[in-house]
Amino acid sequence: MNASVLVTPEALRDSLAGERPPLVLDCRVFRGDEKPGDRRYLPQSLSLDLERDLSADPGEGGRHPLPSQSDFTATLQALGVTPERPVVVYDDSGGQLAAARAWWMIACWAGHPDAHLLDGGLAGWQMIGGELVKVPVEPANQSRWTPSFNDDVLVSVEVLLEQGGQLVDARAATRFRGDEEPLDSIAGHIPGAMCRPCTQNLETSGRFKSPGQLADELPKGEALTAYCGSGVTACHNILSYAVAGLPLPRLYAGSWSEWIRDPARPIATGDA
The missing domain is CATH 3.40.250.10 (Rhodanese-like domain)
Structure with a gap:
């Protein structure tokens, strides 16, 4: 794409x-x-x-x-x-x-x-x-x-825990770090994830950045999986990979709002 x-x-x-x-x-x-x-x-x-x-x-x-x-x-x-x-x-x-x-x-x-x-x-x-x-x-x-x-474009929480891979979080950096959480009951991010706020995919005009610029900026890695708070803005990151002509990440549709429902799942705060 x-x-x-x-x-x-x-x-x-x-x-x-x-x-x-x-x-x-x-x-x-x-x-x-x-x-x-x-x-x-x-x-x-x-x-x-x-x-x-x-x-x-x-x-x-x-x-x-x-x-x-x-x-x-x-x-x-x-x-x-x-x-x-x-x-x-x-x-x-x-x-x-x-x-x-x-x-x-x-x-x-x-x-x-x-x-x-x-x-x-x-x-x-x-x-x-x-x-x-x-x-x-x-x-x-x-x-x-x-x-x-x-369904190969999806990843469940069970498969994510079993197979791992590089996660890309589309939420704002303040939510990723755990500084604030306006929508869910627990703040932070899934350990090992990289923060790529979906707002960074757009120019100030509201249009997407060029394919070349997106290709330079978007996180790279093996077995990329996109997530966010509830599987909505993560799709904006996936679309950006498509605009850039890069392989598309899978979607973890449940995202953070599903992840935190099990207290046994690990949680990270801060920039890493």
């Missing part, structure tokens, strides 16, 4: 006006008192929700465990996703919440051959004067696509 996993706002605008428009999925996470009516959407976009569509119920598997294959297949079919039609996902944080998670689930796990993330997200679209609408569209046609899921 390389930079083609991204689509520029200009290219998306052109393709939406073309004969073969992509299926556009709005993956924004609602914050605070925000309500659906407060938002504006890209034209022709459908809603794909982190809690409802991209996660199972929180519990032993962490705060955002993956849905079952059958549940996610039903979600994709209800949206009308087919391998023949390109898919573009976007959010309002450069892909960090939760468009990169959607891209990973659709492209890497479900195996869709033509899935992309909008580089720059909603802000990038607005910067080129892209049209916004008041409500997302409803799915027009249900598909019959049955994905061939690839």
Whole structure:
């Protein structure tokens, strides 16, 4: 994979006006008192929700465990996703919440051959004067696509403990060190992990850094595994490896919120 996993706002605008428009999925996470009516959407976009569509119920598997294959297949079919039609996902944080998670689930796990993330997200679209609408569209046609899921792109906590490998943590450095933990009950990181905050994948404009710069910056190692707090921003790091044209890390979907559920699992603090 390389930079083609991204689509520029200009290219998306052109393709939406073309004969073969992509299926556009709005993956924004609602914050605070925000309500659906407060938002504006890209034209022709459908809603794909982190809690409802991209996660199972929180519990032993962490705060955002993956849905079952059958549940996610039903979600994709209800949206009308087919391998023949390109898919573009976007959010309002450069892909960090939760468009990169959607891209990973659709492209890497479900195996869709033509899935992309909008580089720059909603802000990038607005910067080129892209049209916004008041409500997302409803799915027009249900598909019959049955994905061939690839579980080799995943690693469970049991396999992680058995096989090891180099972990890459996508959380902020303050959470990695254990200085603060705003979401989970215990602070720190998995011993041996390297800290690569997903915010470092983006330019100040909100667009991804160049493939060459990412290739220079991203952590290297054997058997790379990406994780974060709950398996969401870790996907942003995986996407960055794809942009850079590097082999993709596996995803530890349960991430820190699953790891700390067993008090016997080791915890590290500080920079190492």
